[in-house]
Amino acid sequence: xxxxxxxxxxxxxxxxxxxxxxxxxxxxxxxxxxxxxxxxxxxxxxxxxxxxxxxxxxxxxxxxxxxxxxxxxxxxxxxxxxxxxxxxxxxxxxxxxxxxxxxxxxxxxxxxxxxxxxxxxxxxxxxxxxxxxxxxxxxxxxxxxxxxxxxxxxxxxxxxxxxxxxxxxxxxxxxxxxxxxxxxxxxxxxxxxxxxxxxxxxxxxxxxxxxxxxxxxxxxxxxxxxxxx
Amino acid sequence: xxxxxxxxxxxxxxxxxxxxxxxxxxxxxxxxxxxxxxxxxxxxxxxxxxxxxxxxxxxxxxxxxxxxxxxxxxxxxxxxxxxxxxxxxxxxxxxxxxxxxxxxxxxxxxxxxxxxxxxxxxxxxxxxxxxxxxxxxxxxxxxxxxxxxxxxxxxxxxxxxxxxxxxxxxxxxxxxxxxxxxxxxxxxxxxxxxxxxxxxxxxxxxxxxxxxxxxxxxxxxxxxxxxxxxxxxxxxxxxxxxxxxxxxxxxx
Numbered sequence: 055x056x057x058x059x060x061x062x063x064x065x066x067x068x069x070x071x072x073x074x075x076x077x078x079x080x081x082x083x084x085x086x087x088x089x090x091x092x093x094x095x096x097x098x099x100x101x102x103x104x105x106x107x108x109x110x111x112x113x114x115x116x117x118x119x120x121x122x123x124x125x126x127x128x129x130x131x132x133x134x135x136x137x138x139x140x141x142x143x144x145x146x147x148x149x150x151x152x153x154x155x156x157x158x159x160x161x162x163x164x165x166x167x168x169x170x171x172x173x174x175x176x177x178x179x180x181x182x183x184x185x186x187x188x189x190x191x192x193x194x195x196x197x198x199x200x201x202x203x204x205x206x207x208x209x210x211x212x213x214x215x216x217x218x219x220x221x222x223x224x225x226x227x228x229x230x231x232x233x234x235x236x237x238x239x240x241x242x243x244x245x246x247x248x249x250x251x252x253x254x255x256x257x258x259x260x261x262x263x264x265x266x267x268x269x270x271x272x273x274x275x276x277x278x279x280x281x282x283x
Numbered sequence: 284x285x286x287x288x289x290x291x292x293x294x295x296x297x298x299x300x301x302x303x304x305x306x307x308x309x310x311x312x313x314x315x316x317x318x319x320x321x322x323x324x325x326x327x328x329x330x331x332x333x334x335x336x337x338x339x340x341x342x343x344x345x346x347x348x349x350x351x352x353x354x355x356x357x358x359x360x361x362x363x364x365x366x367x368x369x370x371x372x373x374x375x376x377x378x379x380x381x382x383x384x385x386x387x388x389x390x391x392x393x394x395x396x397x398x399x400x401x402x403x404x405x406x407x408x409x410x411x412x413x414x415x416x417x418x419x420x421x422x423x424x425x426x427x428x429x430x431x432x433x434x435x436x437x438x439x440x441x442x443x444x445x446x447x448x449x450x451x452x453x454x455x456x457x458x459x460x461x462x463x464x465x466x467x468x469x470x471x472x473x474x475x476x477x478x479x480x481x482x483x484x485x486x487x488x489x490x491x492x493x494x495x496x497x498x499x500x501x502x503x504x505x506x507x508x509x510x511x512x513x514x515x516x517x518x519x520x521x522x523x524x525x526x527x528x529x530x531x532x533x534x535x
Contacts, residue, residue: 183343184380184439188394188446189369198393202384280384280426 090163373443433464
């Protein structure tokens with residue numbers, strides 16, 4: 055086997071042409087997924103069955119199946135349903151980009167909602183009681199006492215999911231999108247040099263992950279300034 | 284002479300209050316009235332319902348039957364009444380329950396700012412005054428985790444006072460403290476009592492009960508077994524269960 059080190063370096067600029075699409079998929083579905091997760095988490099802790107039951111079923115389905123299957127159902131399956139083709143959803147679903155965003159959002163939303171719920175449940179019950187005894191309303195207690203502490207507790211697990219979402223974006227290459235992974239596959243088919251190309255691709259993903267970890271470490275430190283050893 | 288004016292005003296009244304946790308009958312037909320300015324110490328073995336009783340007074344627990352009237356408001360499911368009562372009643376917890384993400388002074392400012400919409404400067408000024416009252420103003424800008432247990436509990440007392448409550452509830456305020464820190468908290472509580480605050484205090488500090496309380500209530504198995512002045516209670520307990528309890532806690 056001939057291993058061409060120079061190809062690892064020289065393919066990086068080409069791969070980076072897909073970086074923009076990777077970042078778009080990551081940021082947009084990350085933000086939408088977080089909003090969805092907050093909604094699902096609030097439904098889960100609402101204590102009302104008609105809210106938490108649908109949320110639980112949703113979370114079960116999207117955590118319980120491979121994201122690749124979800125992506126294929128959205129991309130290949132939904133367009134076959136006539137009323138979807140005729141509805142406003144079609145604006146999103148007729149483009150593979152829209153399908154990619156939708157699949158990633160729905161999937162990460164399910165995971166992150168459980169992470170947030172863990173954070174909320176980790177806040178000692180006595181703090182809410184102290185707030186109640188002071189006359190704070192339920193909403194005030196949630197915003198000013200529970201949320202800041204829950205966010206701090208959720209950061210490590212959440213950063214994991216953000217990194218995992220970034221890596222999941224590579225799956226959209228299976229639905230014709232030319233993110234970094236999609237471009238890598240094209241280069242491989244032209245050069246027949248899978249090792250070199252995929253190693254370059256790994257390097258790029260690792261750099262992004264490194265930056266993400268650093269950013270979350272800073273955020274965690276800022277949110278932990280009240281914890282003095 | 285107008286007798287009605289010399290009669291102490293009732294600020295808390297519990298009538299036939301029952302409370303269940305599932306099958307467990309935590310409070311059994313509790314009757315208790317508290318006059319304005321009265322200082323009541325509740326004692327009794329663990330699991331006797333002491334904490335549950337005072338937690339019903341600001342509705343951290345919901346009673347199942349009977350009436351609880353606090354400062355003219357009956358406690359029902361009505362959020363308005365619950366909020367009204369909670370504004371009048373301050374509470375101090377065994378585990379302090381300070382908000383760990385806020386500084387000491389922010390802990391005191393949170394409720395006035397949110398509930399009473401007090402301006403920031405005014406809330407801070409009031410908070411500092413209370414911190415001086417519990418002798419801890421120099422810690423204002425630290426976080427709770429930087430303070431000792433005794434200091435944290437004094438902050439918690441100041442925080443409960445920041446809403447200017449008419450009544451203070453203490454739920455075993457010294458039970459989580461190291462022995463050398465108990466006195467600094469009891470001193471602050473004694474100061475409060477001298478100022479005429481209406482207080483209900485669940486505690487095992489019998490020295491505090493003797494010197495500060497107007498009334499000692501002994502609970503066992505969800506019932507009020509005995510209610511008396513501290514002198515009578517300690518020197519001449521009427522009930523068998525009270526005598527046994529006192530022997531156990533005063534024997535060493």
